[in-house]
């Protein structure tokens with residue numbers, strides 16, 4: 027009976043043999059398992075480590091409190107949430123963080139929406155140029171605007187050369203120089219390009235027929251925006267909100283530069299100072315709080331993607347929107363508005379930083395005061411080009427970001443490969459989820475977790491604190507969501523068939539990788555490398571706790587300069603980062619033959 | 629090449645229902661076999677299991693005494709060792725390689741010297757009318773040319789078994805007709821076994837020397853095209869093969885008609901659960917007084933060669949296909965007579981009821 031063949035249980039030996047063949051024929055299995063183990067360790071273990079360190083006594087506290095090192099304790103949670111110190115450690119920073127995040131996000135979203143509407147849907151002058159120029163702040167490191175701000179508004183409260191205003195004879199009050207107001211402004215200015223990009227893309231994706239349908243029914247422009255376009259932009263708005271809030275929660279540069287001098291702390295700066303002052307238990311609890319925010323936002327994001335499908339417009343021919351013809355007066359004022367934002371957010375900071383490095387005496391705008399002293403050094407003081415700190419920081423930044431970017435790009439594609447090849451299996455789902463977990467996780471929380479995990483030797487892995495590999499690892503994990511996302515979509519697009527066509531014709535795994543998958547994914551790979559590289563060059567909050575004197579990067583070195591009052595060198599360092607990043611952006615556009623601002627239309 | 633034999637092959641994806649369910653079938657050597665069935669019935673899965681790109685959960689696949697797969701002994705022959713050609717529905721041409729590089733890829737893998745590769749390419753280019761296109765890239769080709777390149781790539785490495793997964797579904801109607809002829813010509817010239825997947829019953833009817841109808845991961849019927857058409861083994865096959873499709877009725881629905889059908893087939897009406905009448909088996913006559921069955925003409929659709937006549941019988945609609953001008957106009961009544969060879973009855977399980985002629 028033939029039916030019995032299927033009904034009887036296959037012998038164990040046969041099953042083992044088939045299992046072997048399956049592994050040999052489907053490299054996705056091995057790659058997938060290896061990736062799953064590596065990712066689980068790199069993503070999940072730090073989180074567990076931070077949980078552990080928040081609930082176990084350190085050696086010092088053990089001696090003080092009369093317990094043993096490693097005893098379980100709730101002391102750190104009590105200290106953070108309920109002790110008399112809790113106001114200072116947690117509650118005030120929490121209130122500050124939430125208010126700053128709310129205000130900065132609101133401002134960024136308003137800027138983003140208005141500018142996106144102006145650039146995509148009206149006839150203001152210089153739309154095309156603005157499409158690119160407005161995302162420049164996004165290419166600058168997060169401390170650029172804060173550094174520029176302090177260069178202008180610095181008063182006598184802190185050491186070092188005077189601010190521009192001070193030098194000109196004004197004395198800026200504290201509220202203008204430091205604290206909540208400048209932090210909110212700086213964050214809004216650094217994060218609005220994001221909102222601008224997403225809203226522009228969102229607007230361009232909306233089918234123009236939806237509006238035309240309304241026009242034929244007699245709706246006016248205002249009605250169309252209020253009743254049709256803005257509601258359709260709700261999902262975009264929500265993702266912009268999430269991303270901006272996530273970034274402000276984890277932001278470090280602005281609160282450190284502008285908040286610390288007046289004792290205005292956010293969760294991130296509180297976490298930083300506790301870690302630096304040798305209170306890892308408290309820092310771990312704060313990192314957990316940040317991570318909880320991150321997970322909550324991730325959950326909300328997933329929920330949104332799942333439930334807001336109905337907003338995805340079906341079909342559509344994707345025509346360009348008819349640009350509203352503004353009346354002359356409106357056209358002039360709105361053009362001025364858009365360009366002002368560019369001046370304040372992008373050109374202004376750059377010019378401020380540049381001028382400070384060219385004037386020997388700050389704020390004295392006379393020709394005989396102009397010199398290249400800060401670049402080439404003077405009176406025994408090293409300049410930018412002769413400073414060993416800057417040289418090593420540049421070297422470290424390039425090596426660390428470069429290595430992390432290459433690993434990240436390759437891993438991203440490997441995740442994509444395994445996910446696509448094993449589609450439908452639990453391994454594929456697991457890889458997808460785990461590689462996505464660090465998304466929206468505040469960098470500070472992750473850095474604290476990594477520090478906890480790798481500060482000491484763990485099994486075969488030596489203590490990594492103070493080494494470049496720790497920085498590389500933490501960057502790889504943090505940027506992995508983006509890399510694996512693009513890897514998955516690139517592999518999905520290609521599908522399994524081109525590779526299977528090779529299999530049938532007798533191409534082995536390496537021949538397939540070299541001759542089929544490799545060439546097909548060239549562009550995807552380059553993109554998956556350059557994007558993390560750019561982020562890595564700009565990264566501050568993630569690395570600021572992990573760098574040591576030997577591993578300073580450009581971003582952290584610039585902070586050190588500020589700490590010691592070398593405003594000019596700090597500015598020059600930020601400018602160097604800006605130049606490297608812009609070169610990378612140009613390279614990226616060359617390679618992908620696309621325009622970062624390409625979604626902006628026109 | 630010997631016959632291809634599948635024995636109790638089963639394949640499940642995840643814990644969902646079975647994509648291929650206990651399939652036992654033999655594909656005879658040298659035939660042009662069409663695997664026909666509706667979307668999602670497991671045709672591609674079957675083809676991929678024969679090619680070795682998918683591993684069955686259980687069962688055995690063998691060609692002569694060569695075992696491709698056996699869950700009993702644990703044998704699995706790697707795809708490249710099966711010596712077969714496979715053509716994908718999307719063609720899966722490599723966009724970064726030129727036409728020539730695409731075609732000679734399989735020879736590359738066999739480390740064939742350059743001169744021989746060029747010779748083989750020239751041969752194939754001639755056979756498939758691709759002369760002068762060797763340096764182009766796939767995106768610079770029309771759909772028909774791309775398809776011929778995919779064919780050439782498959783044929784470059786000589787194999788006795790060709791597997792084609794809906795190769796014509798991306799082509800427009802006239803090109804499709806041309807390619808059908810081309811494929812038949814190739815089959816004739818090469819003498820190899822071809823398994824051709826399609827969900828287009830017309831394509832299957834016109835091209836195959838043997839049709840295998842699949843449904844829900846199982847085989848419904850296997851046979852020569854005209855056999856499948858004339859003697860459908862099940863209600864599913866009867867409905868799926870033929871255009872316009874067979875008129876289907878429940879036995880109790882129209883007593884007059886079912887009585888007539890039972891009489892025509894010479895079977896008892898009791899064992900009959902459903903019955904079907906092919907549109908071309910309905911003869912219309914202007915004289916409706918002497919006819920046993922009468923229907924009202926509802927619609928008339930001329931197709932050029934034929935007329936598709938919509939009729940209302942009782943409260944049901946049925947279609948007739950006639951090559952003669954319909955005898956009456958819309959709204960009038962006509963007489964109906966049934967041709968015995970186009971009438972089929974099925975029992976409760978959907979299996980055809982044997983006629984006692």
Ligand SMILES: Nc1ncnc2c1ncn2[C@@H]1O[C@H](COP(=O)(O)OP(=O)(O)OP(=O)(O)O)[C@@H](O)[C@H]1O
Pocket residue numbers: 449450641642646647665666667668669670671672673674827
């Ligand atoms: N990789 C896969 N993972 C999960 N389910 C699958 C996979 N491939 C096929 N299936 C399922 O198996 C069943 C049979 O699929 P198959 O592709 O063989 O159908 P088909 O007959 O080729 O259909 P079509 O005519 O649409 O190509 C379908 O229900 C399909 O959803």
Ligand SMILES: [Mg+2]
Pocket residue numbers: 671672673793
């Ligand atoms: Mg298919």
